[in-house]
Amino acid sequence: MPPLTQITLADLKQQADRLPKMPEVALQLNRLLHNPKASAESIGNVLRLDSRMTAEVLRLCNSAAYGLKRRILTVKEAVAMLGTNAIVSMVYAILSKSTLDKPVKGYGLEAGQLFKSGLTGAVYAKHLAKKLKTPVDGELAFTGAILRDIGKLLLSDFVGEHYPVIEALAQRDGIGFADAEKAVLGLSHIEAGHYLAKLWELPDPLVKCVRYKNQPSALPKTDPFYRDTFPLVTSVHLADLFTKMAGVGIGVDGLMVVPDAAAVELLPVLLTETGADHIMADLLALQPAIDDLLDSITKATHGEGNP
Amino acid sequence: MTLAVNNIPPPSGDSSSTKAFEGESLVVTPGQMVVASTPNVCFKVERLTSGVVVVALPSAAMLSDGKALSGMVHCSLPDSTSVLTAENASRVVDETHRPEWLYVDCAIPALLEALESQGGVLVDFRWIVAGGAQPFTFGGGNNTLNIGSRNIQAVQALLAQHGLPVVGESVGSNKARTLYTQPAGVTVQLLGGESVILL
Numbered sequence: 001m002p003p004l005t006q007i008t009l010a011d012l013k014q015q016a017d018r019l020p021k022m023p024e025v026a027l028q029l030n031r032l033l034h035n036p037k038a039s040a041e042s043i044g045n046v047l048r049l050d051s052r053m054t055a056e057v058l059r060l061c062n063s064a065a066y067g068l069k070r071r072i073l074t075v076k077e078a079v080a081m082l083g084t085n086a087i088v089s090m091v092y093a094i095l096s097k098s099t100l101d102k103p104v105k106g107y108g109l110e111a112g113q114l115f116k117s118g119l120t121g122a123v124y125a126k127h128l129a130k131k132l133k134t135p136v137d138g139e140l141a142f143t144g145a146i147l148r149d150i151g152k153l154l155l156s157d158f159v160g161e162h163y164p165v166i167e168a169l170a171q172r173d174g175i176g177f178a179d180a181e182k183a184v185l186g187l188s189h190i191e192a193g194h195y196l197a198k199l200w201e202l203p204d205p206l207v208k209c210v211r212y213k214n215q216p217s218a219l220p221k222t223d224p225f226y227r228d229t230f231p232l233v234t235s236v237h238l239a240d241l242f243t244k245m246a247g248v249g250i251g252v253d254g255l256m257v258v259p260d261a262a263a264v265e266l267l268p269v270l271l272t273e274t275g276a277d278h279i280m281a282d283l284l285a286l287q288p289a290i291d292d293l294l295d296s297i298t299k300a301t302h303g304e305g306n307p
Numbered sequence: 308m309t310l311a312v313n314n315i316p317p318p319s320g321d322s323s324s325t326k327a328f329e330g331e332s333l334v335v336t337p338g339q340m341v342v343a344s345t346p347n348v349c350f351k352v353e354r355l356t357s358g359v360v361v362v363a364l365p366s367a368a369m370l371s372d373g374k375a376l377s378g379m380v381h382c383s384l385p386d387s388t389s390v391l392t393a394e395n396a397s398r399v400v401d402e403t404h405r406p407e408w409l410y411v412d413c414a415i416p417a418l419l420e421a422l423e424s425q426g427g428v429l430v431d432f433r434w435i436v437a438g439g440a441q442p443f444t445f446g447g448g449n450n451t452l453n454i455g456s457r458n459i460q461a462v463q464a465l466l467a468q469h470g471l472p473v474v475g476e477s478v479g480s481n482k483a484r485t486l487y488t489q490p491a492g493v494t495v496q497l498l499g500g501e502s503v504i505l506l
Contacts, residue, residue, distance in 0.1 A: 108498050167499060171481075174443050241442060245454060246337075246383070247356040247483060252499030254440065255356055255455075255481040261446030276452050277390045284337065284383055284409060285395040 004165060006186035007158055012195050015154040020098050022200050025050035029091060033203040040079040043088065047075050056094050056300045057087060063296030065289070085139035092143045093119065093293075097301050099153070100146075106160030107152050107251035114149060116294065117249025122146040123290050124283050125239035131279075132266045134231040141235040144209025147202070148236055151193025151210065152251075158185050163252060170256045177256035178214050190214055205229055209236045217262035234263040238270075242283050332487065335360065337383045338409040342421045346375035350488040352437070354498065357455040358383045359438035359462055359478075361415060362488055363422055364506065366431050375490065376427045380414040384454060385461035387413050411461040419469065429471055435493050435505055436462050436476040437486050455479070475505030 028046045032038045047054050054075055061072045061082065072078045079087050100115040109117075125145035126138040152159075159166065162184050170180035178188040193210040202210075208229050212219045216233040223229055237260055244255050269275035332351040335341060337358055341350065352360050363378045384390060387410035396406035407413035419429055441455035459478045466473060477484060477495040485496045493505040 163499060176443070241452065244442070245357040245452070247354045247358060250354050250356055250483045250498070252482075254483050254498060255442045258443045259445040259449075259452055261449060264446070264449070264451070270451055272451075274386070274390060276454055277384050277386070280384060280454060281390050281392075281395045281409070285406075 003186040004162060004184050005158070007155070007192075009195070011158075012154050012192055015157070015192075016196055016199055019153060019196075023050060023053065023095070025053050026091070026095050027201055029088070030201040030203060033088065034201075038084075040084045041076075043084055044075040044079055047087075047091070053091065053094070055303075057090050059300035059304070060090050060094065060296055061087075063292075063300060065293040065296035083139070085137060089122075089139045089143045089146075093122070093146055093297055094301055096146050097297055099150070104152050104156045104251070106156030106158065106163070107253060109152075109249065109251045113249040113251070114152065115249075117243055118146040118149060119294055119297070120246070120248040120290055121148060121236070121239045121243040123286055123293065124242050125235045127283065127286060128238050128242075128267065128279075129232070129235040131269075132231050132235060133268065134227070134266065136228065136231045136235060140205055141232055141239070144206050144213075144232060145236045145239045147193075147197070147206060147210055148213040148240060149189065149193065150196050151189035151191065154192040154196060155181065155185070155187075155189040159189075159252075167252070167256070174258075176214060176258045177253035180256075205232055209233055213237055213240055214257065215260050217260050231266060234260075234266045237263045238267060242280060245280065246284065335379055335381045336404070337381050338404045338406065340378070340380045340405075340408050340414060340418055340421065341403055342376070342378040342418070342425060344376050344425055346370070346490055348375075348377060348490070350377075350379050350486075352379075352381055352484075352486040355381075355438045355484045355486060356440045357438070357458065359411065359436065359455075359458040360486060361418065361462055361466075362435040362437075362486075362493060363418065363427075363429075363432040364435065364488065364490070364493070366433055369431050370490070374426070376422060376425050377432075377488075377490070378418050378422050379488070380408060380418045382411045382414045382458065382462075383409045385411045385457045411458060411465065415462065415465045429469060432471070433474045433506060434466060434471050435488075436466075436473050436478060437484055437493075437495055437505070439478040440481050440483065441479075442481060477503055477505060 032046055061078045096118055097115055100118050101112055103111045104114050122142040122145040125141040129136045129138040129141035166180045166184045169183055170177050178190050181188040197207040197210045212233045213236045216237050219230055219233055241259055244250055264270050332349040334351050360381045365375055365377055387407055439455040439459035441453050444450050475493055482500055483498040487494045495505055496502045
């Protein structure tokens, strides 16, 4: 069927302009992280340009969620103690809070739910990243997962207007909600997210997480970093599925998603009769840690706690 | 309000896991069991997907006899055997939550025992079941992520084993549900769908 409407790049730009501006420090960090060999020192130098971000990162480092035995006073110490990737994932978690915290009405999400879903998926992805046949960096999986649904910020108004048609098509044809969005609106929240990830100049692995989170097997095998990127995107895909199955921050798109068979094969335990139960049990046990992290990020971004 | 079996925190309490009360409703989260022995107790479960809730509400005869006992459990998985381990049993938020109550095979017997210990006669209750959503099948009908339907099967089998008929249910599909109970009835709101009066 022809789309009922055709969302254009101009429409997406208009929606993106309504979002909080990406701070300069984040843009610089994004550019820096395009180089996989970026040094801890250079990352620390970028963070130091933004005293507010530095203070928020240090508050988070010193929060209960990280449970460090001594107080961290500088970014340099933080990088030395927790590692570069952990600090980078903290920065994205803090940045995501302000962007993802608002209501996303077209998807039936009240204020805070998209962020809660993002953060839960992020913790799940970090856990799953270590369980895959080809393990990947957990911090990168965390960051990819927290950003995975940014496209919903751009498509919310359009989905709200056309929801009954999108939903009916997904149910009738047994296709994912995102595929039904594409059929009805001309593009999906996946493509909208891809647009936003490029606009924000996110590092390539994170752009891929957003672009292929619903279907890792669509990642071109010609991708020069395929061997690392496929498991990374798979960890985000599986985390997204389990977050939905746990009902965290779930919206009107519900569980209208088709798991990717190739991704499932990367976590062979899922192919056993009760393998999904074992994974779900392990992920549900992470809930207290997720609650602590959510609380710590909220306090850090509200200026509570010691920087 | 007095709640038997579990000492629910007072209405002023608020944690992201227990939620405490919202107005007159007690928000029930995964792994939680509540049993209330006074009338006008309302339960709420938000955005339920693959998990399952089992509600026992007093029958009209019980209410007319002044027995306003009611209860609910919220489970995430069907069977604890070989799945519940020392490593994943860390979810102890408060007295109303227990790691084993995440599992249908542990939570339902616990609910039945709690209701009976408060003087309830199990067949006198009105039993309601909701939840069990799941994603589409994939890879030529692969259904390994069917936790939702297995949760429902486990609940139905256990209730049938005890001769307890289900008088209202909203199960399956791929949509999230929010469930509200009042002494007089149960309503389920499908997210992005209709509102269904179960009782």
